[in-house]
Amino acid sequence: MSRRPLHVGLVGGGRGAFIVHPQQRAVFFDGTRRVTCAALHQDPGVALEEARNWPFPLRGYPSYDELLAAEMKLPPGERLDYLLIVTPNHVHFDPAQKALLAGIPVFCEKPLTTTLAQADELARLVEERNIPFCTAHTYLGHWSSRLARHIVRSGLIGKVRWVDAYYLQGWLADRTEDRGVQQAEWRVDPERAGASGCGGDIGTHALMQLRYVTGLEVARLSAFLETFVARRRLDDHFTVYCELTNGARALVRATQIGVGHKNDLGIEVNGEKGTLVWRQEEPERLLIHLPGQPDRVYWRGEVKANDGFLGDLPASLLAEPTIPSGHGEAFHDAFARLHRCFEEDVRAYQEGTYQGADGSRYATVEDGRAGIAFLQAAVESNARGHAWVSLAGK
Secondary structure (H helix, E strand, O other), X not given: OXXXXXXXXXXXOOOOOOOHHHHHHHHHOOOOEEEEEEEOOOOHHHHHHHHHOXXXXXXXXXXXXXXXXXXXXXXXXXXXXXXXXXXXXXXXHHHHHHHHHXXXXXXXXXXXXXXXXXXXXXXXXXXXXXXXXXXXXXXXXXXXXXXXXHHHHOOOOOOEEEEEEEEEOOOOOOOHHXXXXXXXXXXXXXXXXXXXXXXXXXXXXXXXXXXXXXXOOEEEEEEEEEOOOOOOOOOOEEEEEEEEOOOOEEEEEEXXXXXXXXXXXXXXXEXXXXXXXXXXXXXXXXXXXXXXXXOEEEEOOOOOOOOOOOOOOOHHHHXXXXXXXXXXXXXXXXXXXXXXXXXXXXXXXXXXXXXXXXXXXOEOHHHHHHHHHHHHHHHHXXXXXXXXXXXXXX
């Protein structure tokens, strides 16, 4: 017998928000989850109006406080099963904290919070209550990211020496925020975005790709947070030189003023035996350079174990592609893979069998916290004349 679809509640997403649309498509992707309720805007009247005009029926609430209170009064099977937070950064912490206190799993947009103290509190609650929590680092959902992780962590390119992790955009190359572009307005506002603009928005993605693929952490860093567009209050160019926990070096870099760049997220990992290259704008393809050999190009859906470079591959990795090679998986598929994996943990949590998440299938609250600790250290380093700053516990 098939299980009922999980019920998902939205916080945010009204009045022209972008990220809610790929997120809700991903929720519905497999037919095993659906959005059933929402608090779509901080203005109660707008929230209810947006709910009435939403593309599909849902229970609309004037605020997330009222959503949580009303949903928890419903019987199991009718109430929400997890909360999806798609607000600007400064409205991540409060609904996430309240959902966790109510025993509701959380799927939250990145960056996790705007301060490390808030991130610490969410991590404490998740550990204390053993409850699923996903920080929505979309690009971990690409199948090729998972293959890259397997290759590097299995030692197939040897000990990591150098990593270049980057995210390059050009949409803020002029004062986009002055043209009434909602997505730009809040991203350059320190009250809503936090202490770093470019770093918080996309630099955290580059960092997460580095950590996810290599399994290494940043031990210390020297950072440059630069603002090239006049009168902009937050950085639009972010460059961080890092020492990793195995002694390797890395560059985590991001820009939003690189004219011509769209969403150019990528990673190059140089190991003692070879190099791995992956780019999000070509997500079906993974490139391996080996000394004295032709380049190896792996395509999603066409990967075979024991090919002379790859050894045995996890059965779960080989079974994961959802469509044949040549039919491109992309952004929506990556989001859907994260929700699919999160669903498994939510169901286990409800059945009393949840054992915690290890970060291999989606970014956890601890991954989100690591991103905020990295940003805090980068801001401190920049303020101290790009001094080297150690990350606590590393």
